Amino acid sequence: MIDSRKTLLSLLLGTQLFMVTSCQFGNYADQPVDNSKGAYKSTDLYFTEPSQFDTVVIYNDGTATTSNPNTPMAAIPLSLLNQFTDPVYYMVPTDTTKSSFFMDLSLSYAINTIVDSTGAINNEIDSSVVTFWSNPNCQTQVQKIQSGAFNKSSGVGTVISFPDGSTSKTAGRLTMDFTYIRVIQGDCSADLTYLAQCYKTGTGCSSNDLSAANGLFDLYVNRGGVLNIDNAAKIKALAYIVHFQ
Numbered sequence: 001m002i003d004s005r006k007t008l009l010s011l012l013l014g015t016q017l018f019m020v021t022s023c024q025f026g027n028y029a030d031q032p033v034d035n036s037k038g039a040y041k042s043t044d045l046y047f048t049e050p051s052q053f054d055t056v057v058i059y060n061d062g063t064a065t066t067s068n069p070n071t072p073m074a075a076i077p078l079s080l081l082n083q084f085t086d087p088v089y090y091m092v093p094t095d096t097t098k099s100s101f102f103m104d105l106s107l108s109y110a111i112n113t114i115v116d117s118t119g120a121i122n123n124e125i126d127s128s129v130v131t132f133w134s135n136p137n138c139q140t141q142v143q144k145i146q147s148g149a150f151n152k153s154s155g156v157g158t159v160i161s162f163p164d165g166s167t168s169k170t171a172g173r174l175t176m177d178f179t180y181i182r183v184i185q186g187d188c189s190a191d192l193t194y195l196a197q198c199y200k201t202g203t204g205c206s207s208n209d210l211s212a213a214n215g216l217f218d219l220y221v222n223r224g225g226v227l228n229i230d231n232a233a234k235i236k237a238l239a240y241i242v243h244f245q
Contacts, residue, residue, distance in 0.1 A: 038094055039093065039094060039095075040091050040092060040093055040094060041092040041093065041094050042090075042091070042092045043089055043090075043091050043092075044089070044090050044091075044171040045087040045088070045089060045090075045160055045168055045169070045170045045171060046087055046088055046090055046150060046155070046170065046171055046172055046173055046174040047086060047087045047155040047158075047170055047172070047173045047174065048084045048085065048086045048087055048088040048173075048174045048244050049086050049173070049244060049245055050073055050076060050081075050242050050243065050244055051243050051244065051245040052069060052070075052241075052242075052243040053071045053072070053073050053075065053076050053240065053241070053242055053243075054067060054068065054069045054071060054240060054241040054243075055067065055068050055071045055075075055219060055220055055223070055224030055226050055239070055240050056068075056226065056237075056238070056239040056240065056241070057220055057226045057227045057235060057237070057238055057239075058235075058236045058237040058238075058239070059231070059234040059235060059236055060188075060234050060235065060236040061234065066226040066227065067226060068224045068225055068226045071223060071224040071225075071226075071240070072223060075219060075223035075224065076240075076242055077180075077219070077240075080178065080180075080242060082104060082108070082109055083102065083104055083109040083110075083111050084102065084104070084174075084178070084242075084244065085104040085105045085106070087105070087160065087170055088102050088103070088104060088105070088174065089102065089103040089104070089105070089107075090102055090113075090115075090150070090171075090174070091103055091110075099112040099113070099114070100112070100113055100114070100115060101113055111125070111144075112125065113146055114146075115150075119149055119150055120148075120149050121146050121147060121148045121149060121150075121176055122146070122147055123145070123146045124143060124144070124145045124146075125143075125144045125145075126141060126142070126143050126144075127141055127142040127143075128141070129141045132184055132186075132188060132191055133191035133194070133195065134191055135186075135187055135188070135190060135191050137186045137187040138184065138185070138186040138187050138188035138191050139184075139185055139186050140182060140183060140184050140185070141182075141183050142180070142181070142182050142183075143179075143180075143181040143183065144178070144179070144180055144181075145177075145178070145179040145181070146176055146177075146178055146179075147176065147177050147179070148174065148175050148176025148177055148244070149175055149176070150171070150172055150173070150174060150175070151172050151173040151174075151175045151245075152171060152172035153172070154172060154173050155170055155172050155173040156169075156170060156171060156172050157169050157170065158170040173245060174244050175244065175245050176243075176244045177241055177242070177243050177244075178241065178242045178244065179239065179240075179241045180239060180240050180241075181237055181238075181239040182216075182237060182238045182239070183236070183237045184235055184236060184237065184238075185236065188233075188235075189233040189234075192232045192233045192234075192235055193232065193233045195209070195212065195213040195216060195217070195232070196213070196217065196229050196230070196232035196233070198210055198213045199213035199214060199216075199217050199218070199221075199229060199232075200229050216238070217229060217232065219240065220238055224240075
C-alpha cells in the first residue's frame, strides 16, 4: 500500500467545520425485500447530510500542501453522493462472515464498512497499485477511508415513505468523514506534465486523454482552487474529504 495518510490526516486536524443546510434526497426504491427472508439482521436508515467539503493537494517535496476546507458543496463528486444518499441504508447481513455495508436509497450502490462493538466506523478500502499513465515507474493507488460513528440521539424517528406504500423510520444520523486519496508515486513528472498540458490547452492529446485529465485535475483547479495546473508535475497526492453530519 502506498502510504500518504499521515501527511494528509495531520493536515486535516486543523480544519474548521462550517455548517450549511443541504439535503441530497435521491430516487427511492422499495425497501429491501430480502430482509423478510432473514438475509439481513438489520436495514436501518440514517440521515447522511454533507456539512463540509475539503479539497487537498500534497506535493512531492514532502512539505508543500494546499487545502481548501470551504470547497463548494456542489462540487462533491456525484459518484459519492450516489452512494451516500440522504438518508442512506446501513445494512448488516445475518451471515456473520459477510461485511456490513452502506447502500443508497435506490438500492443500486453498496460500499462495505466496518463498525466495531462501540459503534465506531473505521474502514479503509484500497485499490490495487497500478501504473499511473504510461511510465511503469510511476504508480498510483486510490484509498477510501471511512471514520466516524452513528448518532442515535438526533434525527431519530422521521418517517420515510417508499413507492410500494411501505414506510420506515430513521434510526439517527451518520456522523462520518469520507476521505478519498489518489496517491501518485515514482517517476511521474513527465506523465503529470503531459496530462496537465492536455488539460490546460486541450491540444496535442486525444479526446480520451483530455477526459482523463479533466477527471484528474478539474475538481482541484476550478472547484477547490487548490491546484495551479503549472505545478502539476510536483503532485504526490490529490484528496478530498466529505464530512457527513
